[in-house]
Amino acid sequence: MTRGRAWLLLTPALALLVVAFLVPVGMMVPTSFRPYVPLVGITGGFTATHYVKLVTDLYYLEIIARTLVLGLTVTLLTLVIGYPVAFFLARTTSRWRPWLTILVVFPLLLNLVVRTFGWIALLAQNGLVNQALQALGLVEAPVKLLFNFAGLLIGLTHIFLPFMVLVLIGAIQAIPRDVEDAARVLGASWLATFVRVTLPLSAPGILSGGILVFVLTISALVTPRLLGGPTYRVMSTLIFDEFLQRLNWPAGSAQALLLTALVLLLILLSGRLAGRAGVQA
Amino acid sequence: MSVAPPPALALHRLRKTFGAVVAVDDVSLEAAPGEFLSLLGPSGCGKSTVLRMVAGLVEPDAGAIVLAGRDITRVPVHRRNLGLVFQSYALFPHMTVFENVAFGLRRRRVAEAELRPRVERVLELVRLDQLGARHPRELSGGQQQRVALARALVTEPSVLLLDEPLSNLDALLRDEMRVELKRLQERLGATMIFVTHDQAEALTLSDRVVVMDRGRVEQVGRPDEVYRRPATGFVARFLGRANFLAGVIARRVPHGVVVTLDGGRSVTVARTELGAGQRVQIALRQESIRLVPATTPAGENHFAATVVFHAFAGAAHHYVVQLEDGRELEVVAPGAEPPLARGTKTGIAWAPEDVIVLPGSAA
Numbered sequence: 001m002t003r004g005r006a007w008l009l010l011t012p013a014l015a016l017l018v019v020a021f022l023v024p025v026g027m028m029v030p031t032s033f034r035p036y037v038p039l040v041g042i043t044g045g046f047t048a049t050h051y052v053k054l055v056t057d058l059y060y061l062e063i064i065a066r067t068l069v070l071g072l073t074v075t076l077l078t079l080v081i082g083y084p085v086a087f088f089l090a091r092t093t094s095r096w097r098p099w100l101t102i103l104v105v106f107p108l109l110l111n112l113v114v115r116t117f118g119w120i121a122l123l124a125q126n127g128l129v130n131q132a133l134q135a136l137g138l139v140e141a142p143v144k145l146l147f148n149f150a151g152l153l154i155g156l157t158h159i160f161l162p163f164m165v166l167v168l169i170g171a172i173q174a175i176p177r178d179v180e181d182a183a184r185v186l187g188a189s190w191l192a193t194f195v196r197v198t199l200p201l202s203a204p205g206i207l208s209g210g211i212l213v214f215v216l217t218i219s220a221l222v223t224p225r226l227l228g229g230p231t232y233r234v235m236s237t238l239i240f241d242e243f244l245q246r247l248n249w250p251a252g253s254a255q256a257l258l259l260t261a262l263v264l265l266l267i268l269l270s271g272r273l274a275g276r277a278g279v280q281a
Numbered sequence: 282m283s284v285a286p287p288p289a290l291a292l293h294r295l296r297k298t299f300g301a302v303v304a305v306d307d308v309s310l311e312a313a314p315g316e317f318l319s320l321l322g323p324s325g326c327g328k329s330t331v332l333r334m335v336a337g338l339v340e341p342d343a344g345a346i347v348l349a350g351r352d353i354t355r356v357p358v359h360r361r362n363l364g365l366v367f368q369s370y371a372l373f374p375h376m377t378v379f380e381n382v383a384f385g386l387r388r389r390r391v392a393e394a395e396l397r398p399r400v401e402r403v404l405e406l407v408r409l410d411q412l413g414a415r416h417p418r419e420l421s422g423g424q425q426q427r428v429a430l431a432r433a434l435v436t437e438p439s440v441l442l443l444d445e446p447l448s449n450l451d452a453l454l455r456d457e458m459r460v461e462l463k464r465l466q467e468r469l470g471a472t473m474i475f476v477t478h479d480q481a482e483a484l485t486l487s488d489r490v491v492v493m494d495r496g497r498v499e500q501v502g503r504p505d506e507v508y509r510r511p512a513t514g515f516v517a518r519f520l521g522r523a524n525f526l527a528g529v530i531a532r533r534v535p536h537g538v539v540v541t542l543d544g545g546r547s548v549t550v551a552r553t554e555l556g557a558g559q560r561v562q563i564a565l566r567q568e569s570i571r572l573v574p575a576t577t578p579a580g581e582n583h584f585a586a587t588v589v590f591h592a593f594a595g596a597a598h599h600y601v602v603q604l605e606d607g608r609e610l611e612v613v614a615p616g617a618e619p620p621l622a623r624g625t626k627t628g629i630a631w632a633p634e635d636v637i638v639l640p641g642s643a644a
Contacts, residue, residue: 176369176371178367178369178371179371179372179373179374181336181338181358181365181367181371182365182367182371182372182373182429182432183373183384184337184338184358184359185336185337185338185358185359185361185363185364185365186359186384186385186388186432186433186436187359187360187362187385187388187389187436188359188384188388189359192359192388196373196384197373200375201374201375203375
């Protein structure tokens, strides 16, 4: 196949990317520099106020930091919970394996809103979790698990875990068993084999699973809105409110562009990191 | 030998089943120190499973594995101090050649000052001393296999296990590596257990060959023994092409016995332990049959034949000749001889010593 033909294969995807991503994002750039006057709306002129506010106003900085910390924590949690599951599913020879895999994906088959409301029922002041904790005598008063960081963390980890597991299964299956066997024959214990061979060789999967979950987490809207309530905001809910409630499109555009920039920066950085570690993604 | 050292490796009645399949069935073997022992057989005969049990990667259902007098049947893989070279090389793709080789030493907590010269020495041994900084993916197949060999040798294992190590190489490189491997083994005096399905490889490399079929040991012997005196029809067939003829032992003669083949012809065989009336199968290796001029007077083990097929393969001529009764035999003659065209009348003959006699069967 010639180089030109190969590009032809990418055309539909590239076209979609341009129309659905690059054009809208590009259109937001000029908007983000327009002044916004309350009760009047977008006016003519040029201002960088929205960006300056984003990086100086503590209110915004806190939301940005919260979003990033949430993204990282959810990513780490799904990795820690998902890796053993993926390892088991990648390696088991059980005939139940297809069913177990379906079980992992099963939460994705349920509507997002339904799942999130399920969590509200569980995590509320007098929800099942708090009732159980109190019945067991572990806590005296109900623990606040909703409309705060803990609530978002639990909900988002649950929702994005299947993505992490699926990506990791593929990565772990791609590791030749011979390579692990070679390590063990050479004197590496099970743990040493895992740390020195299995884990580094599954790094491409950890990286792509991590990027996927991180990006999904910081751009998730429905779950943070429902579990965070109207006041506990992350960037996506902030942008949503800015556009649709305050109708401050310039500020919303600036926030959205910052979010996009953060995501791109992160992907770029992790690519560099992987390259330095010698990982072939 | 009155005070024989304990065998470097001894297997006692090993058995392994996978579900209903008996992969290894009652296998007992011994390898002397410094011996090159091959496990030869078709795929699925259990040879690799035997090797993996020795390495500790597969747990036997029954039997014992004794390494230099010490029972290691229940010793975990990483404490056996064995070397294993895989068909797939199984190098660590995320480590340099140097780190691949150093891996075993690092697990043994060998100090850096001692580790470096040891790795360098073994890389020199496999002629890769310039490539230590490369990654496996930057090497050719032959080079990768040499890294795998160096990695297994650097810890000075008591026994080196090789699982079809040359099978992934192309033909020319394979021949080259074969010589290299044999020289290395002689130089180091290492005990090697070599698994292969390639009979030529087993014959050229080994001190002794263990021929396996369907989980069982068919025969153990020096290469010339298993080739010239195969114990079973399977061994005779697996070690090289042969012509099989069934018959009955007719009578004893001074230097052997006469076998009357089904169809009436008589063949003299230089075997004396067989009694008259016993049903046997005789096998004639392709290269044991000589082509003689058609004018040669008839005699013992001499028949008239016609060439019905000829192919030139460089080092040899491959013929199919037809006897007067219509029976066809495959014959290989040295390639340096002038070829015989299809249809040529010729004579064929063979020495009584070259006839392989196998226990009778109706075939």
